[in-house]
Amino acid sequence: MADTVSPITEACPIVEVLDHVAGKWSIGILVAAAHGPVRFTELEREVEGISRRMLTLTLRKLERDGLLVRTVYPTVPPRVEYTLTGIARELVQTLVGLTSWAEKHRGTIAAARRAYDTQRTPAGV
Amino acid sequence: MADTVSPITEACPIVEVLDHVAGKWSIGILVAAAHGPVRFTELEREVEGISRRMLTLTLRKLERDGLLVRTVYPTVPPRVEYTLTGIARELVQTLVGLTSWAEKHRGTIAAARRAYDTQRTPAGV
DNA sequence: CAGCATCCCGCGGGATACTG
DNA sequence: CAGTATCCCGCGGGATGCTG
Numbered sequence: 362m363a364d365t366v367s368p369i370t371e372a373c374p375i376v377e378v379l380d381h382v383a384g385k386w387s388i389g390i391l392v393a394a395a396h397g398p399v400r401f402t403e404l405e406r407e408v409e410g411i412s413r414r415m416l417t418l419t420l421r422k423l424e425r426d427g428l429l430v431r432t433v434y435p436t437v438p439p440r441v442e443y444t445l446t447g448i449a450r451e452l453v454q455t456l457v458g459l460t461s462w463a464e465k466h467r468g469t470i471a472a473a474r475r476a477y478d479t480q481r482t483p484a485g486v
Numbered sequence: 487m488a489d490t491v492s493p494i495t496e497a498c499p500i501v502e503v504l505d506h507v508a509g510k511w512s513i514g515i516l517v518a519a520a521h522g523p524v525r526f527t528e529l530e531r532e533v534e535g536i537s538r539r540m541l542t543l544t545l546r547k548l549e550r551d552g553l554l555v556r557t558v559y560p561t562v563p564p565r566v567e568y569t570l571t572g573i574a575r576e577l578v579q580t581l582v583g584l585t586s587w588a589e590k591h592r593g594t595i596a597a598a599r600r601a602y603d604t605q606r607t608p609a610g611v
Numbered sequence: 612c613a614g615c616a617t618c619c620c621g622c623g624g625g626a627t628a629c630t631g
Numbered sequence: 632c633a634g635t636a637t638c639c640c641g642c643g644g645g646a647t648g649c650t651g
Contacts, residue, residue, distance in 0.1 A: 378587060467502060
């Protein structure tokens, strides 16, 4: 997404954000991890539908971006905890704005879609 | 992205937002169209790197979601203008928060990445 | 428990060519 | 000018199985 550097992507670092947050599961994980240190299996349960593979990959990505801290307790069986960093917490805060927008307009958008679809399919195709 | 309805996606309409805004070009187009009614070819130039195909597809999607209004002037040659709707304008406003976050922390994130990569590649692999 | 490795498939999206 | 249509490929991500 940030491969081609265009004037717009330069002026618009939103693209960068989306890169960190992209993928089907990043945000879900961030939100799920927001309520405190959380273990791998906890996340696997809370972020419903995620596969073990994608959980691992996404956690690594978030850790690499400095959004998550991974703490390993060398016990048997192993215990690993993930914690949001400060900037990740800020990010989650910021996402609340988006949430509000979505909640506020979800009805409007749904209606717009139906209108559009009805218009484009007048007869019962 | 919103196919499987999980407890989290229910409680977290961010997923919905991202669905409207998903894709490589949606946000770029919204931003480019924010400065007033804009024509197809204008967008093609301003959103650098976009193909005609993806421009069309993304415009249709945004129109369907009620984020963009498409106005056709039946002249020769044809003239088509795209305008942000109110909710799209609100959305763009909201995205500013994300922008700020990105600008504020881009350095930190870049550093985190380098640290992570260095750690995982100690010798000169 | 918390992973990593492998196989596999769908679809987002690029390149290209044609049209009202 | 503003699209549509077709072909094609990479990669995000699901399923499954193995390990320290």
